[in-house]
Amino acid sequence: MAPPARFCPQCGAALAQPDACAEPGCGWMAYRDPKLAVVVLVRDDQQRLLTIRRNHEPAMFEWSWPSGFVDAGERVEDAAAREVREETGVEAQIEQLLGVWSATGDPVVVIAYRASAVGGELRPGPEATAAAWTTIRRRPAPVFPHDEAILRADLETDLETDPSRTSD
Numbered sequence: 050m051a052p053p054a055r056f057c058p059q060c061g062a063a064l065a066q067p068d069a070c071a072e073p074g075c076g077w078m079a080y081r082d083p084k085l086a087v088v089v090l091v092r093d094d095q096q097r098l099l100t101i102r103r104n105h106e107p108a109m110f111e112w113s114w115p116s117g118f119v120d121a122g123e124r125v126e127d128a129a130a131r132e133v134r135e136e137t138g139v140e141a142q143i144e145q146l147l148g149v150w151s152a153t154g155d156p157v158v159v160i161a162y163r164a165s166a167v168g169g170e171l172r173p174g175p176e177a178t179a180a181a182w183t184t185i186r187r188r189p190a191p192v193f194p195h196d197e198a199i200l201r202a203d204l205e206t207d208l209e210t211d212p213s214r215t216s217d
């Protein structure tokens with residue numbers, strides 16, 4: 050991260066605080082942008098969920114779903130498919146937006162998608178120590194704040210599209 054600015058980039062006045070200029074008539078402010086993350090619930094043709102074992106913080110060594118940050122200029126759905134490919138080797142077709150999750154004070158905004166596996170080969174990438182297909186019943190315990198809500202949204206989507214399907 051860059052060191053805090055000492056002078057206003059707009060008017061050149063010395064800054065009393067690094068993210069706002071108090072000079073009358075200037076009004077410069079540094080905006081801290083939110084960080085966009087994608088989470089992808091990928092199903093195979095047996096309705097199993099694609100899970101990975103993380104090899105980096107946060108939640109090192111915990112099981113989770115493929116996820117990662119969206120690059121600037123990258124289409125969000127493309128970022129979702131890329132994270133799945135990089136972490137698991139699986140080619141995913143992004144099918145549906147499950148929702149957007151955020152929390153006060155947390156710079157990360159999570160966008161969750163539902164996807165289907167359409168190809169590739171299950172093989173953990175450099176950001177995962179393992180990748181596996183798990184049934185809903187044997188799913189890993191949620192590690193991130195929004196995980197349970199994301200999974201619930203996914204299950205509710207199931208019930209809407211096929212009321213006869215149970216949530217196992």
Ligand SMILES: [Zn+2]
Pocket residue numbers: 057058059060061062070071072075076077
């Ligand atoms: Zn200024």
